[in-house]
Amino acid sequence: MITIHQACDYIIFRLKSEESGSLNHLKLQKLLYYVQSWHLAFYGTRFFDGKFQAWIHGPVNRAIYDRFKDTKYMYSTIDLDDLSDTEITTKLPLEVKEHIDVVLETYAGFSDTDLESKTHQEEPWINARKGFKPSERCEVELDEKIMESYFKSRLN
Secondary structure: OEOHHHHHHHHHHHHHHOOOOOOEHHHHHHHHHHHHHHHHHHHOOOOEOOOOEEEOOEEEOHHHHHHHOOOOOOOOEOOHHHOOOOOHHHHOOHHHHHHHHHHHHHHOOOOHHHHHHHHHOOHHHHHHOOOOOOOOOOOOEOOHHHHHHHHHHOOO
16 A cells, blocks of 8 residues: 555656646545546555545545645645646656556546536545534545445446
8 A cells, every 4th residue: 555645646657757747736635536536446445545534525635635634725726836846757666656546547637626516426526524514614534434335336
């Protein structure tokens, strides 16, 4: 298992060094969520440490939020300057990079708000927000068993 910060850095590197898409804090959070969700669905194990909370704008990992909270807003652009490890691509095993790459091929072309909207229609986020108003703060963690079964069901 890698750390969520390593996955974060790899996503930043991939999207910003290859100029293959826009990236802001909101979109980064959703991409990390999908990386974790699909790993749970395919392999039944977590891809990285860290859980996601059911925030108003979709799943958010607190550690990644905290990493950027003093320098970025939700729609602030994330750039190569935001990497914590500029050598990330040489440090990750091929299978780790391949998993992230597959998720990016599927989701990186969507906008931040498209990804937010997608998560709002998915069982893991909906389930974690039960009993909360749409604009109410919520820090309930998404259930990884629900993430696994929901995304596994989408494979069929």
